[in-house]
């Protein structure tokens with residue numbers, strides 16, 4: 445097998461080193477191509493561009509495989525919890541008993557946010573989207589740790605990582621409480637991550653919140669399934685921003701903003717709003733499929749399709765099973781789940797979706813579970829952000845520990861005007 449690729453440009457041959465990953469994926473290294481030939485490569489949407497080597501997550505989109513540090517996502521969803529999975533992603537291995545205890549204690553112990561920050565929430569209108577609040581609050585955390593912001597200093601990073609993980613859930617819950625006009629509920633150190641979050645969301649000072657183990661398990665599973673997905677849009681954003689040596693909070697805040705878009709994490713909110721619209725206006729499923737296929741309609745079937753998965757999304761499979769279980773156990777009959785199933789069936793039988801290999805993605809059923817848990821629709825993307833946080837941190841840490849330290853800076857092919865004169869105002873048309 446040749447370990448070199450070759451490209452011929454204007455009759456001249458250039459050798460390109462071949463790189464092979466641990467799962468035998470292959471790449472040609474074009475990093476010297478411009479220097480040697482004057483050519484760059486163009487790849488809209490980076491669909492064929494590897495920006496780094498990474499040892500965190502493996503995806504085989506054709507086979508529907510997703511593994512964190514080598515462990516299949518289905519196994520983690522069944523056997524692990526979110527805190528342990530976060531440790532695995534960020535530090536490379538499952539924690540032993542002592543490491544797990546220490547990490548849990550750190551996350552519980554650092555859950556409170558500075559009292560001054562609680563006042564920030566009052567400045568936002570109650571209509572503020574919680575993703576707007578979350579991104580700015582996470583960036584604001586930088587203001588409280590001016591002495592620990594050096595991404596190259598391991599003691600700084602180790603100081604910030606558990607604090608960010610612990611505090612982001614508190615910020616998320618407070619943004620909900622403030623929007624509802626309810627007092628914030630302080631975290632309790634003796635509660636695990638998910639129980640703490642649920643209590644801060646749904647507890648009130650008037651009565652003690654009863655923790656439901658079923659809800660805690662469902663939340664753990666959802667967060668685990670969202671915890672990493674290699675070089676997706678928000679993670680690549682965190683890496684790119686981090687490559688300028690921006691601090692951890694600033695880099696993650698940028699990732700939150702990238703996640704917000706409806707083609708990425710914002711899709712879970714859009715799915716439920718689409719299902720609600722279908723229910724409210726009694727739109728036949730056939731008509732929705734017709735609109736999704738019509739390029740002029742500007743409408744896409746939200747929760748369908750994926751850049752990487754072209755067979756099925758393994759996260760969607762696990763979520764579908766859990767949404768059935770959770771709703772049955774809670775005795776909830778949600779008409780939106782029936783509509784979702786009907787839509788899925790219709791789309792999977794349709795040639796347009798078959799030919800383009802469009803299958804339900806992680807967002808198609810997650811909203812149905814969040815609804816059953818009482819989480820409001822505009823908080824869905826915040827839930828995705830809470831889940832994705834350890835993945836963002838893991839990639840940010842990996843980039844700083846292993847990368848070549850170069851700032852991320854793509855090139856372009858300029859397609860504008862060539863040099864032209866400056867026209868004085870009175871001569872302009």
Ligand code: CMC
Nearest residue numbers: 707708709711736744745746747748749750751800805806
């Ligand atoms: N409904 C209708 N048509 C679609 C859809 C859809 N949801 N997704 C893709 N297509 C069509 C698209 O019009 C195109 O058709 P053609 O080849 O005739 O031009 C073809 O399928 C390929 O689409 P693409 O936009 O080139 O694919 P992509 O890999 O660039 O985009 C995607 C992937 C997820 C952005 C896209 O499938 C989409 O917009 N889906 C809906 C939004 C969504 O559910 N996003 C959540 C993604 S999973 C969670 C996450 O990672 O954030």
